[in-house]
Every structure is written in C-alpha cells, then in structure tokens.
Amino acid sequence: MTDDLVGRREQLAAAMKQCGAWPADSPWLREAMAALPRDAFALDRLWRWDGHAYVPLDRATDPAGWADELYAGPDAAAVTQVTDGLPSSSLSAPAVVADMLDSLRLEPGHTVWDIGTGQGWSCALAAWRTGPGLVVSTEIDEELAALARQRLTAAGVDAGVLVGNGTDTAPPGGPFDRIHATYAVETVPYGWIEAARPGGRIVYPWGRLGHVALTVAADGRSASGWVQGLGQFMADRSGPLRAPTGYTTVRGTGGPDTERVVERDLLPLADNWDLRFAVRVAVPDAVVITGRDEDGVNAWIHDGNASWAALSARGDGNAVLFQGGPRRIGDELLTAWSQWEVNDRPTPYDYGVTVTPERQWVWLREPSLDLGS
Template structure:
C-alpha cells in the first residue's frame, strides 16, 4: 500500500502541474506537500457520496477505494466525518489548500493562527513554512483535536493544537502575522481583526462559494482585500445551522402569486460561474438549481425559507417566471443578472470585502465602487450605490 500511495502522490503532483494548480509565487507548497502528504493526515475511514447518501470507505477493507477517494484529483475534497447524514469535516481539495496558503503570503518566522484544525494538514503545511512553534491551531471538536495531535506528532510537526471556538475566542500567542481559517463564515468575526497585527493577513472562506484575503490596516481597526478564488467549504459549527428547506417545501401547493414572460435565455445560469458568483453577492440567500430539457435550461430558486421562483424555458429564448412568497426572489435575481451585465461581466476576482467595527460589505473593483452589505439576508439583497 505504501508504494501505491507514493505513486498516487506523484500522480496528483503531476496533474496539479498540468492544470497549473501549483502557485507560482509559493514554490514552497510543492515541497511541503511532498514532505507532509495528504494521506499522512487522513483517517482510516473516508466517506463517499454514492448519489443518495454518504457511505464509508475503510482503509483496512478497501484500501484502493480509500486511496481513490483521497486522491480523486486536485479539486476533490475527501469527507472525513459525517454527522446526521451530512459531512461535518473534510480534507480540503489539494488545489484549494494550495491556493489559500498562497493567498496567505506566509513567510518563515511568521506567527500563525490556524482556525479549524480538522485533521491537521493545513496546520502542518503552515508550520513547515513558518517554522517550529510558530503555529497555533484551534478546533471546536475535541475528537478532531486529539486526532490532529497524533498525526502532527507522528509527522514531527511542532505546532500547538487547542480545543476552542475560533469564531468567538482567541488563543494565546497573538497578535498574529497571519490568520488562516478553514471553515466558511458569512460575516468575519471582528475578533479576527483584533487578533492580527497591523499589516497582517487573514485568509478565510466566505459564505458558500469562495475565499478572501484581507489585509489589516495600519491602525488595526479595519481590514479589506480581494476575493482569491472559488471553492466550497464546511460551515462554521458555532453559527446558525444553514439547513434550508427544499424548493418543493418552500413553494408548497399554492398557485404562483406572480407570472410573467422574461426575454432571457437561462443557459449562462447553468455554467457561468462568474455570473453565479455575482448573483451570490447580490442575492446572497438565493439557492439556485438548474436543469435542462428539450426547451432549454430551467431554474428553480428559493431562499430556504418562504420565497421561491421558477423559470421555465419556452424553447424560443424566452422564459416564463412564476414566483411567490414575501420577497420576489426571481425578480431580484434577474435584476442582479442585468446589473452584472451592465458592470461588464466581472469575474470573482473583481470583487473585494471590507470589514470595520460597524459593518462589512462587498465591493466591485474599488472600495468606493458599487457595493452590497454583508449581514442579514434582507439587507444583503439591496445594492448600495455610491
């Protein structure tokens, strides 16, 4: 099995080379991932989605299947824990791990707070770069902390791992030069800003779709920075549980409250991730599902609570919009789509985020440009022109 894993590591490295997933500005990452391979931090049971549910893959009984899951590709995460039928911890996709650590701009001698230890792999990679004793990692799950400590010790990594809620409490050792979070938050805990040095960098997954790198201002009171890439992450366990009701239940059995014909082809909604990210920014509580039939792409939209919309292709490039609930979420999505077009089809990399003690917002191309508040869903819907 050892020889097989060596081959899989080499294969993954080669695929990452071909698809240019190794960050050019952080060549240390390739060496660190070779010294501290993914399998050294993987539990002996992984979980595979079979199309209906998560099923276990045990290393002892199915070593090849286990390794296939672990080394499925640069963009594939490996689920390491399932709670109530849903994934609750994972080894993040190798390309995403590399991208986030590259965004951290980590240098030898930096002090690092790694938030969300998980299995300890990101903590180990950060410690390889920063140096012995300079990384402290916190994790809310006591069992995961115990596991990570064993794996870090076996790998010879000198990093401190503590049980703690990184969203609400700060470990000793600060202020930190770098803060690296591995679970998604919608709103940045202001404690993270206070825990970083002026000029320090904070990299974190934002919401359900991307990750952001903030730089703390010289006064230490605010931070801002750019979206760095796309990716999906486990949510903050200490925050509200984001478990939206499905579309069918939100819609119910009643008739639509509004109906109209829309002159728009929905094809981009199915595969244009620049568009999907822009809609996530402007209508952040909208859950969008697409499907295709002989007439074209159709979409079903809901907010997980009470508002819904259905966009049904008619085969001639137009669409019928039905919607209901307290918010006209279909209209909001189409308006945001038109705004994205008017702004010149920006990519995720054209957006940034600013955090102050009073508020947080997303901006487009410039901090003083078009912006959208981050906060309660109702506030997030309305763009703030400047």
C-alpha cells in the first residue's frame, strides 16, 4: 500500500504541473505537499457519491478504492464526513488548497489563524512554511479536532488545534499576520478583521463559489481585496449557507404562478463560469442546477426557502420560464445575466469585496463601483 501511495502522490504532482496548478509565486507549496502528503491527514473512511447517496470507502477493506477517491485529481475534494446524508467535512481539492495558500502570501515567521481545522492538512502546510508554533487552528467539531491533533503530531508538525467556533470567537495569540478560513461564509465576520494585524491578509471561501483575499487597512478598521479564483467549500455550520432545501421540496406539488417564453439559449448557464459567478454575485442565495436533454440545456433555480424557477429548453434556442413562490427568482437570474453582458462579461477576477464595521459590499473592477452587500 505504501508503494501505491507514493505512486499516487507522484501522479498528482504531475497532474498539478500539467494543468498549471502549482503557483509560480509559491514554489514552497510543492515541497510542502511532498513532505506532508494528503494521505497522512485523510480519515480511514472516505465517502463517494454513487449517484443516489454517499457510500463509505474504508481504507482497511478497500485500500485501492480509498486511494482512488483521495487522489482523484487536482480539482477533486475527498468527503471525510457525512451528516444526515450530506457532506459536512472534506479534504479540499489539492489545486484549490494550493491556490488559497498562494493567495495568503505566507512567509516564514508569520503568525496564522487557520479557521476550520478539518483533518489538519491546510494547517500543516501553513506551519511548514511559517515555522513551529506559529499556526493556531480552530475547529467546531471536537472529534475532528482530536483527529487533526493526532495527525499533526504523527507528521511532526508543531501547530495548535483548539475547539471553538471560529465564526464568532478568535483564539489567543492575535493579532495574526494571516487568517485562513477553510469553510464558506457569505458575509465576513468583522471579528476576523479585528483579529488580524493592519496590513494582514485574510483568505476565505466566499459563499457557494469562489475565494477572496482581503488586506486589512493600516488603521485596522476595514479590509478590502479581490476575488482570487473559483472553488466550492463546505459552508459555515452555524451560518445561513448550510446545505439548502432541495429544489423538489421548495417547488412542492403545485403548478407555476407564471409561465413565459425566454429568448435565450441556456448553454452559457451550464458552461460559462464567468456568467455563473456573476449570477452568484447578483443573486447570492440562488441555487442553480443545470442538465441537458435532446432539446438543449435546462435549468432549475431555487432559494432554499419558498421561491423556485425552471427554464425548459424548447429545442429552438429559446426556453420556457416557469416560476413560483413569493419572489421571481428566475427573473432575478435573467436580469443578472443581462447585466453581466452590459458590463462586458467580467470574469471572477474583476470582482472584489470590502468589509467595514457597518457593512460589506461587492464591487466590480474598482471599489467605487459598489454592487451592494
């Protein structure tokens, strides 16, 4: 099994190189991931989606399947915990971990608050770069925190792991030079700004898609920065981004309130991630699901609460829009699509976020172009 894992590590490193996932500005990451391989932090049970449910893969009884799931590729996360049938913790995709740690701009000697320890892999990589005793990590799940401590100790990593809710409580040791969150929040807790040094950097997954790097202002009262890339992370367990109710439940059994023809081919909604990100900015609570049939791309949209829409392809480049609930979430999506076109089809890297004690807002290309909170 050891030889097999060595081969898989080498295959992953080669795949990362082939797809350009090793950050040019952070060559240390390749060394760190070689010294602290993914399998040293993975739980002995992983979970694979079989098309209907998450099924377990145990290292002891199916080592090849376990390794396949763990080393599925640069962009593949490995689910390590399932709660009520849904993923609640994972080892993040290697390419996304590398991208986020590159965005953090870590240097030796930096103090780091790692929020959401999980299995401890990101914490270990940060500690490899900064030095012994400079990284403290918080984890809300006591069992995960204990397992992470075991893995860090076994790997020879000197980093602290505390049990706590990083969304509302900072650990001792601040202010920190760097703050790295591994779970998604829609609104940055202002306590993160207060826990960082002026000029410090905060990298976090933003909502259901993308991650952001903020730089704390010289007066320590605000932070601002750009979207760094795409990526999907587990949501804050105590926040509003927890797994939403499914489309079928939101729609219910009743018919639509409205129905009309939309003169749009829905293909970009499935394939264009610049558009998907623009929709995510404009309608942050919208869950968008796409699928294809002989007539083209179809889409199902809901807000996880009471409003839904369906865009059904007609086979002629147009679609029929059905909507129900108290808001017209399909119209909101189409308005965001049109605005994206008016704005010359910006990419995720054209957006940024500013956080102050009073509010958070999103901007396009420059902070003065406020798109609202």
